[in-house]
Amino acid sequence: MTSSSLPPSIRRELTGKKLVWHLSWNGLHLGLFALGWWSQWSNQRLAALNGLRYSVWTSRGAGLVLAFDGTIILLPMLRNLIKLLRPQLSWLIPLDESIWFHRQVAYQLLIYAIVHTTAHYVNFINVERTQVRKQTAWEIHYTQPGGFTGHVMLLIMLLMYTTAHKTIRQRCFEAFWYTHHLAFFFMIGFYTHATGCFVRDSVDPDYVAVFPFYSTNHCLGYESWRFAIWGGILYFSERVWREVRSRRQTAITNVKIHPSGALELRFVKPSMKYKAGQWLFLNCPEVSKWQWHPFTISSAPEDPFISVHIRQVGDFTQALGARLGATVGVSGESLMDSEKGGRRGDWIEISPAMGKPMPLLRIDGPFGAPAEDVFKSEVAVLIGAGIGVTPFASILKHIWYAQRAGKLGALRRVEFIWSCREAGSFGWFQSLLEEIEEAQTDSNFLRMSIYLTQKMDSDAVQNIVINSVGQEYDPLTLLRTRTLFGRPDFQQIFSALAASINGGSYLVGREATLKTRLGVYYCGPNPLARVIQAEAMKCKSDTIDVKFAKEHF
Numbered sequence: 001m002t003s004s005s006l007p008p009s010i011r012r013e014l015t016g017k018k019l020v021w022h023l024s025w026n027g028l029h030l031g032l033f034a035l036g037w038w039s040q041w042s043n044q045r046l047a048a049l050n051g052l053r054y055s056v057w058t059s060r061g062a063g064l065v066l067a068f069d070g071t072i073i074l075l076p077m078l079r080n081l082i083k084l085l086r087p088q089l090s091w092l093i094p095l096d097e098s099i100w101f102h103r104q105v106a107y108q109l110l111i112y113a114i115v116h117t118t119a120h121y122v123n124f125i126n127v128e129r130t131q132v133r134k135q136t137a138w139e140i141h142y143t144q145p146g147g148f149t150g151h152v153m154l155l156i157m158l159l160m161y162t163t164a165h166k167t168i169r170q171r172c173f174e175a176f177w178y179t180h181h182l183a184f185f186f187m188i189g190f191y192t193h194a195t196g197c198f199v200r201d202s203v204d205p206d207y208v209a210v211f212p213f214y215s216t217n218h219c220l221g222y223e224s225w226r227f228a229i230w231g232g233i234l235y236f237s238e239r240v241w242r243e244v245r246s247r248r249q250t251a252i253t254n255v256k257i258h259p260s261g262a263l264e265l266r267f268v269k270p271s272m273k274y275k276a277g278q279w280l281f282l283n284c285p286e287v288s289k290w291q292w293h294p295f296t297i298s299s300a301p302e303d304p305f306i307s308v309h310i311r312q313v314g315d316f317t318q319a320l321g322a323r324l325g326a327t328v329g330v331s332g333e334s335l336m337d338s339e340k341g342g343r344r345g346d347w348i349e350i351s352p353a354m355g356k357p358m359p360l361l362r363i364d365g366p367f368g369a370p371a372e373d374v375f376k377s378e379v380a381v382l383i384g385a386g387i388g389v390t391p392f393a394s395i396l397k398h399i400w401y402a403q404r405a406g407k408l409g410a411l412r413r414v415e416f417i418w419s420c421r422e423a424g425s426f427g428w429f430q431s432l433l434e435e436i437e438e439a440q441t442d443s444n445f446l447r448m449s450i451y452l453t454q455k456m457d458s459d460a461v462q463n464i465v466i467n468s469v470g471q472e473y474d475p476l477t478l479l480r481t482r483t484l485f486g487r488p489d490f491q492q493i494f495s496a497l498a499a500s501i502n503g504g505s506y507l508v509g510r511e512a513t514l515k516t517r518l519g520v521y522y523c524g525p526n527p528l529a530r531v532i533q534a535e536a537m538k539c540k541s542d543t544i545d546v547k548f549a550k551e552h553f
């Protein structure tokens with residue numbers, strides 16, 4: 001099979017940095033496997049057990065790999081620690097890809113768990129057959145702590161891996177979310193697995209009464225829990241801290257419902273500090289005690305409130321809308337008058353005085369924010385695809401405040417590109433973009449380009465264009481900026497940008513020979529990220545330095 005006949009998703013993994021990563025990552029695992037194998041094989045005290053030969057060497061090799069992966073699997077989920085480390089270490093470790101890394105560890109854990117279990121099954125059968133110990137395979141499997149915890153862990157893995165599959169996550173997120181909390185029991189099984197004391201230089205296990213319930217005088221090589229447990233301690237401490245933090249005083253101050261049914265929830269939480277573009281977990285115990293949903297902060301740190309814009313798409317968001325008296329029915333249709341094409345600045349405000357008192361809100365966060373370096377670039381290109389526009393609402397607002405305060409840092413120009421599938425989605429940030437657009441005094445500083453990618457017949461497009469001639473506002477977005485139809489051509493966008501930076505017309509008054517720092521920030525689906533990154537990187541030259549950052553939900 002030639003490499004060109006492989007599917008693109010596999011080909012991508014086998015080129016450039018990805019290939020180096022896979023070789024090193026798998027190399028590390030094979031190295032650990034070999035070390036575990038060797039330490040069993042070369043240990044004279046385990047000569048009797050080594051009579052089982054390959055199966056016992058394999059189980060020990062895979063066991064060491066599992067100890068390593070079990071230690072690090074929780075580290076990428078330490079969201080607060082990652083947030084703290086991000087500014088210092090993002091050049092060295094791709095901290096924004098923490099979930100991707102968590103998955104890479106999980107894949108290795110699965111592979112080596114299969115190897116470890118299979119080898120142990122052979123071990124146990126051979127113990128029974130050779131009677132190196134007076135035990136049956138069945139006894140070792142189900143009555144000894146090692147066998148018992150191993151099977152519990154396998155069952156939990158089966159549940160966790162299947163519900164973590166993309167299709168289940170998308171169709172029933174709760175199934176994935178709740179099942180993933182079985183990790184707590186998995187970890188207990190993991191830390192106590194060695195209590196079975198299978199690898200020993202004596203006939204009887206050397207149990208003791210205190211944790212880890214065996215003595216290392218005869219149970220040999222069972223030391224890994226000493227380092228493995230730190231991953232769990234760190235994660236557990238962070239979860240406790242998040243729980244405490246989320247219960248700090250929070251009060252809803254205002255609820256608005258925008259055209260298209262987007263619900264804007266404003267609240268104050270004096271203890272919470274955040275940066276533009278970050279997101280949070282929201283819980284409303286009255287709607288659901290256990291569900292925590294992520295939403296991007298749409299306010300800027302300078303605002304006297306914190307806001308999130310919520311699309312009412314499923315069980316939780318609709319129930320929240322209903323509890324707040326802000327169902328889609330209240331809003332959209334009455335605000336978006338299809339004949340007149342909607343009215344600028346319209347929303348319905350649902351104030352606490354209008355009905356029941358506002359419900360209790362719990363907020364866990366903030367998290368994330370690869371776009372926090374915007375002010376280090378001279379030219380910032382902000383690209384949002386669909387729902388991926390949300391972090392830019394806050395970033396654009398923050399830039400606007402900085403502009404007013406004359407604190408733009410190195411930032412000289414901003415290009416904001418939003419590509420959206422349906423016209424209905426424009427209602428999302430319409431009022432926010434309106435405010436920002438109105439506030440611009442320098443038309444060159446911020447340029448917005450809004451693309452509608454939905455397939456429309458040419459008559460409909462022509463109608464919209466004809467009707468908008470002479471109108472101050474675009475009929476679809478209700479902004480001064482005109483909607484562009486079709487997908488953005490990123491090749492053309494970036495080559496034109498590079499040409500005008502190099503030609504000196506883009507940053508007027510700047511020496512064309514100086515190096516311009518171009519920052520490209522993207523939020524949206526991964527396949528588009530690859531296209532944008534590739535096109536943006538083509539701008540890199542002696543005169544343009546390019547940085548690309550992405551976030552995907």
Ligand SMILES: Cc1cc2nc3c(=O)[nH]c(=O)nc-3n(C[C@H](O)[C@H](O)[C@H](O)COP(=O)(O)OP(=O)(O)OC[C@H]3O[C@@H](n4cnc5c(N)ncnc54)[C@H](O)[C@@H]3O)c2cc1C
Binds near residue numbers: 173295390552553
């Ligand atoms: C980092 C991040 C930021 C987000 N920002 C916004 C935002 O600013 N505004 C907005 O309207 N939406 C945002 N979302 C999406 C939002 O979290 C979901 O729309 C919401 O959780 C849907 O819940 P539901 O029960 O109403 O819908 P469901 O019908 O249960 O789910 C609809 C979709 O949301 C996904 N989803 C459901 N629950 C969760 C969860 N707890 N975590 C992650 N995904 C989930 C499901 O997989 C499904 O694809 C964001 C998601 C992420 C990951």
